[in-house]
Amino acid sequence: MTKPLTYLSLKAVFQYMDGNKRLELNFHCPALRSAESSVPLNLRSLILEKEKIVVNDVCYKVKSKYQRIKTVLDGRKHVRVEILKLHDLGVIPECLKISTRNLDSGNLDFEEVLPSINRSSFPLKELRVNVAKTQNFERYLGCSQILVPFVTDYDREKELIRRILFDRKSPYIVLERIGLTSDTTIALIQNWRNNQKEIGTVLTRQNGFRILPIFSPYVDELMDVLNGRIVFLNESVLQNNMDRRCLSFPFNKTSELVLYSIRDGPNEERRTKLEVMPIGSTGPGTLTDFFIELLILLCSFMLIMLIVLSLTAVAMDSIGKTTLAYFR
Incomplete structure (x- = not known):
């Protein structure tokens, strides 16, 4: 008779398991949830939106905030993502801080996104942000190696873009739709x-x-x-x-x-x-x-x-x- 894996052995297995397989086990096997959630979750990409979550190109459609949190983030202490697209703040538990190298904050206020990002992530490799949504965005110009600023109304925000382009803290800027x-x-x-x-x-x-x-x-x-x-x-x-x-x-x-x-x-x-x-x-x-x-x-x-x-x-x-x- 095969002996069941110990708690420590389970954690070692989860450490090298594909992220989507781990999420499936977490959702369908409550007995394994504690061990799985305690192991840092390393993902290539994570997209968090109001109606869906995309993990490593696999889409999880959701119906409520509870389901969004339960599907991916609830109970976790460490989540590392290479590319994070955060377009809905309601999905992230208050106690969780995500580590990432590339952040896309969409049309959110960047200052409201910051509390959800681990401080060790800065300076980011790349930051895509709607600069018009964040007051005094110039103070954050040094927080990424590559800055991808965009605005929803360029004519209204033309002067803001000029100030960002002239700032010496931004060595690499990518203009999107500008x-x-x-x-x-x-x-x-x-x-x-x-x-x-x-x-x-x-x-x-x-x-x-x-x-x-x-x-x-x-x-x-x-x-x-x-x-x-x-x-x-x-x-x-x-x-x-x-x-x-x-x-x-x-x-x-x-x-x-x-x-x-x-x-x-x-x-x-x-x-x-x-x-x-x-x-x-x-x-x-x-x-x-x-x-x-x-x-x-x-x-x-x-x-x-x-x-x-x-x-x-x-x-x-x-x-x-x-x-x-x-x-x-």
């Missing part, structure tokens, strides 16, 4: 020059240009005001899915400021980045680079001509039909 005018970009670059930002300081804008629009009023203004030039990234700094063509702005004797395009991030989306790089990270380019540039220009010209011809054909067809209808 575009920057040429005036704001110029003011930002001038601010970085005045404060002599260190190499590695980066501003990333999601949904950036696929290919930097070299021939555009936006870029022309940046180049004229900031003494920029069209260059190409050197092999030493190239990454996967990175366009070589870029803009370089003079910074100081050891650094240059580079505006470039890259496909990266969790979903490999296109992003535009402004980064302080070591001097010499860019160069004049090769014959291959100029050949590719020529092909891009030709393709762009052909695309514009096709659009013009299509619109002309539609307009002529419409005029023809109108004329026939008139004479009838």
Whole structure:
């Protein structure tokens, strides 16, 4: 007859068990609940919302606050999550503090979220937050290595975003659903020059240009005001899915400021980045680079001509039909 596992043996087994399997055992086997809950729960990702909980990509639909707590968090003392998305504060017991590296507080007030996060988690690796929901958010700018600020009304919160971009405590910022005018970009670059930002300081804008629009009023203004030039990234700094063509702005004797395009991030989306790089990270380019540039220009010209011809054909067809209808 097989002997049952002791309490200590159960705890050792739970320590290496998949998180979702542990939750199933906790819910269906009350006799094991005490041992399971006493072991730190380590999860890759946890999403807490009003109507559902998602643990390591497995969704648990819930009907009440009691069920939400009982399903995942009730009775636990230690929960560690690599990626935590906290969109409902009512789900977390008051005595529990979650340890995490990446926090998404959604549209919640960040100050109300803080009591639920273990102090040892700071500075966070990444923080995504609606900065307009938290008064005096500037005091928390140093609490994460990467800051992903967003606002629900950019026009109303434009000045707040400018203050966050200019603050020296935020070396790496990712703008989500926020575009920057040429005036704001110029003011930002001038601010970085005045404060002599260190190499590695980066501003990333999601949904950036696929290919930097070299021939555009936006870029022309940046180049004229900031003494920029069209260059190409050197092999030493190239990454996967990175366009070589870029803009370089003079910074100081050891650094240059580079505006470039890259496909990266969790979903490999296109992003535009402004980064302080070591001097010499860019160069004049090769014959291959100029050949590719020529092909891009030709393709762009052909695309514009096709659009013009299509619109002309539609307009002529419409005029023809109108004329026939008139004479009838």
